[in-house]
Each structure stands twice: as structure tokens, then as C-alpha cells.
Amino acid sequence: xxxxxxxxxxxxxxxxxxxxxxxxxxxxxxxxxxxxxxxxxxxxxxxxxxxxxxxxxxxxxxxxxxxxxxxxxxxxxxxxxxxxxxxxxxxxxxxxxxxxxxxxxxxxxxxxxxxxxxxxxxxxxxxxxxxxxxxxxxxxxxxxxxxxxxxxxxxxxxxxxxxxxxxxxxxxxxxxxxxxxxxxxxxxxxxxxxxxxxxxxxxxxxxxxxxxxxxxxxxxxxxxxxxxxxxxxxxxxxxxxxxxxxxxxxxxxxxxxxxxxxxxxxxxxxxxxxxxxxxxxxxxxxxxxxxxxxxxxxxxxxxxxxxxxxxxxxxxxxxxxxxxxxxxxxxxxxxxxxxxxxxxxxxxxxxxxxxxxxxxxxxxxxxxxxxxxx
Numbered sequence: 444x445x446x447x448x449x450x451x452x453x454x455x456x457x458x459x460x461x462x463x464x465x466x467x468x469x470x471x472x473x474x475x476x477x478x479x480x481x482x483x484x485x486x487x488x489x490x491x492x493x494x495x496x497x498x499x500x501x502x503x504x505x506x507x508x509x510x511x512x513x514x515x516x517x518x519x520x521x522x523x524x525x526x527x528x529x530x531x532x533x534x535x536x537x538x539x540x541x542x543x544x545x546x547x548x549x550x551x552x553x554x555x556x557x558x559x560x561x562x563x564x565x566x567x568x569x570x571x572x573x574x575x576x577x578x579x580x581x582x583x584x585x586x587x588x589x590x591x592x593x594x595x596x597x598x599x600x601x602x603x604x605x606x607x608x609x610x611x612x613x614x615x616x617x618x619x620x621x622x623x624x625x626x627x628x629x630x631x632x633x634x635x636x637x638x639x640x641x642x643x644x645x646x647x648x649x650x651x652x653x654x655x656x657x658x659x660x661x662x663x664x665x666x667x668x669x670x671x672x673x674x675x676x677x678x679x680x681x682x683x684x685x686x687x688x689x690x691x692x693x694x695x696x697x698x699x700x701x702x703x704x705x706x707x708x709x710x711x712x713x714x715x716x717x718x719x720x721x722x723x724x725x726x727x728x729x730x731x732x733x734x735x736x737x738x739x740x741x742x743x744x745x746x747x748x749x750x751x752x753x754x755x756x757x758x759x760x761x762x763x764x765x766x767x768x769x770x771x772x773x774x775x776x777x778x779x780x781x782x783x784x785x786x787x788x789x790x791x792x793x794x795x796x797x798x799x800x801x802x803x804x805x806x807x808x809x810x811x812x813x814x815x816x817x
Contacts, residue, residue: 468583469494469755477759481800482751485603485764492602494588496758500536501563503752505745508550508570508594509635510542510814512669513718513790514694518568518593518742520812521795524804525746527812534753537562540817545635547571554578557587564588564752566745572597572639588755592748593740594638602755604748604765606740608640611769612647615714618736618773619652619689622712626657627688630680632666632673634693644693648714662687668694670701670720670790677702687711696721697789700733717741717770720789726777737782738771741795746802770794 469492476482476491484491505522509515519540525531526538539557543549547570557565558581565582569575569591579600582589588602595603619629631648634641645663652659662684666673673695681687681702690713692699697720703710710732715721716739725735747767755761770793772782779785783793796803 468586472760474760474762476761477754478800481747481797482754482761483766484762485766490599490763491760492755492763493760494755494758495586497563497756499534499756501534501753501756502537502539502561503535503564503566503749504539504541504557504562505749506550506553506557506565506567507540507542508547508568509545509638509667511544512667512672512694514668514716514742514792515542515568516814517790517792517795517809518745519814520809521742521804522566522745522749523812523817524808525743525749525802531749531753538817542814542816545570547574551575551578554589555581558582558585562587563756564590566590566592566748566752567596568592568745569594569596569639570635571637588752590748590752590755592744594640597639599763602751602761602763602765604744604751604767606744606767606769608643609647611738612644612649613651614647614738614769614771615644615691615736616648616651618714619691619712620655620657622734623689624657626655626659628684628686629659629661630677630685630687630690630699631661631663632677632690632692632695632699633663634666634668636665641693648691666692666695666699668716670695670698670718672698674698674702678706681706681708689713690715692716694718694739697724700724700728714738717792717794718789719783719787719791719793722772722777722783722793723785723789725774726779726783729774729777734774735777736771736773737777738769738773739792739794740767740769741792743795743797743802743804746804747797747800750800750802767797768799
């Protein structure tokens, strides 16, 4: 009798847990999304999710990886600034930030800890797109909304928020072809190895160059999207393989131009990111040959990811993959006070807003936040 009763309790408990898990999973529904201008689907065949509504306020965590460059620092600062906005803060019981560096297992462990601690949603900038399978499964089973942004996850069991990173590489490649019509020597300064952003941008650049039918000699160096690292790598490349006919950099572009100046390397066409310092150089030295395409996406991607997580927790319809617009300005259209700001830090990323999502930060709002874990 006792054995039978215990067995019944265990079976009932298992059934409750199974039912709870099933209820926690997202339902695949028809679009459009709750805010179609903000939560734009990646493609025509992108699925739409509807999670069971949870009552707030919510516990949300940011699990960042690499932190040692200005984009990531500004991203963490932007996340904190967004979470501090009154209308957002009212929906948050707790907002936690952890940066774990380039150690993929450490980032996975951090996500597991957030799941075990009962967080409602986790936003992640992933160090590797394919290494997170087990933790994605755990989040799904625990009913935790998982949103990846920038460096996304190779899965349809989490929400991905990103710009077309490969398309950005293609844009830079086309810029070089346009301004170096006969082919030539290119310096390519890459980002953080192993990340989806670095791979996608690199592939975009090379597919366009290879399809041009021109002869290209490309020197690749690792700049980690950081001014100091990129400057040293560029200086070494100029000394050993220069001069170059064109340059493309995924980030750290202010440092790359500084390396050219220090080495007295001629200014050449450059496809790069959206750092304020880079754009200052592009405007200043355009007449000397530094003809730039400055394009990318601001660190405010993280704010869109947090907004998406909150919408999912509130039971709103969201795409499984959200596509964000690029911020683009190209020679000769660099306007002071609009596309670059002489009085602001060189390290500040311009275009750090997504008006269709109601997300627009001043430099002061962002720089007033710390980059530290909290």
C-alpha cells in the first residue's frame, strides 16, 4: 500500500514536471510579430514564437563572452543603460551581467548557473555558434527564454537577433572593388576567431572579391575588434607585406588608420565599422585618398535583444530570427554632428540606435555605466 502510494506520488510529480515543461515551450504561430517594425523576421520562411505568458517583474541576465574591446564594453554599458530606463526597469526584478572572456566552457557554465538560479530569460553574445547545444536544450526544458544577439547561436530553439553580418562583409568587398577596379593587395583585419560575426564577415568579403574576376592578394591579421590589437597587427602587416591598395577592418579601425599614419603608408580605400574615431579620420583624410565605407551595427543590439526577451515573456509573438538594419555612411557623405562627433570619444560607436524599436541613447547615458559584472 505504501509502496503503491509512493509510486503514485512519483508518477504524479513526473507528470506535473512534464506538463510544466511542455507549457514552458514556445508555440509556433503565424506572424506578424507584436511590433513588426522592430521585430522584423529574418526571412519569409522565419518561424514565429509565442511563449506562455509569465507574470513580471522578470529576472533577466546578460551572459557576455569577450569584453576586451570598445564595442563589447559599450554593449555592456548600453545593456545597463537600457535596463535602467524607467519603463524597462519597471518590468525587471533583477538584471544581471556577466562577462566570461574567450573561454567557451566558462560562458556555457554561466548560462547553466542562470538557468539553475531560476532566471526568466538569458541574453547571450555567444563565443561560438555551435558549442551551446546542451545548454540550449536545458533552457528550453526549464522554460527559460534564450535570446542570442550579434554572435548568434546555430539553432532554432533560441531567438536570434542580428544584422546581416555576411552582407556587411559583402558591402565592404564591393566598396574595395569599386575603388580598386583592377584588383590588388588588401589588408584584412579580422575580429575574434571562432565567432559567427568574424566568420560571416570574412566569408562575405572573400565571396565578393573572388567573384569579381580580379586578382586579389589578401593579408589576414587578427585585430579582435580592438584598436590597440588591430593597430599593432596592422603595423606588423604593413612592415612585412605592405604597401596595400585597400584595407578592410571588422573593428579597431581607428587603430588601423593610426598604424597607416605612423608607417607613412599612403591612404587607400577602406571598408570598416562605425567607430567615431574611424569616421573622424575618414572625413579628415578623404581628399588624401582615405575613401571610406563605414557600416555596421551599434552595441544597442543588446537593447533590442532585452526588449525581445521581455516581449517573449509577456506572451507576445516574436520571430525566431530578428533582422536589424545596418547603419551605413560612405564617402563623400560624412557629416559632422550627424555621422561623426569631434567632441566625443574615438571609441564611441556611432549609429547606436534602433528608432523602429524606440531605442536611442546619448553618449552620456551609455558612458555613465560601468563595464563590470554586476
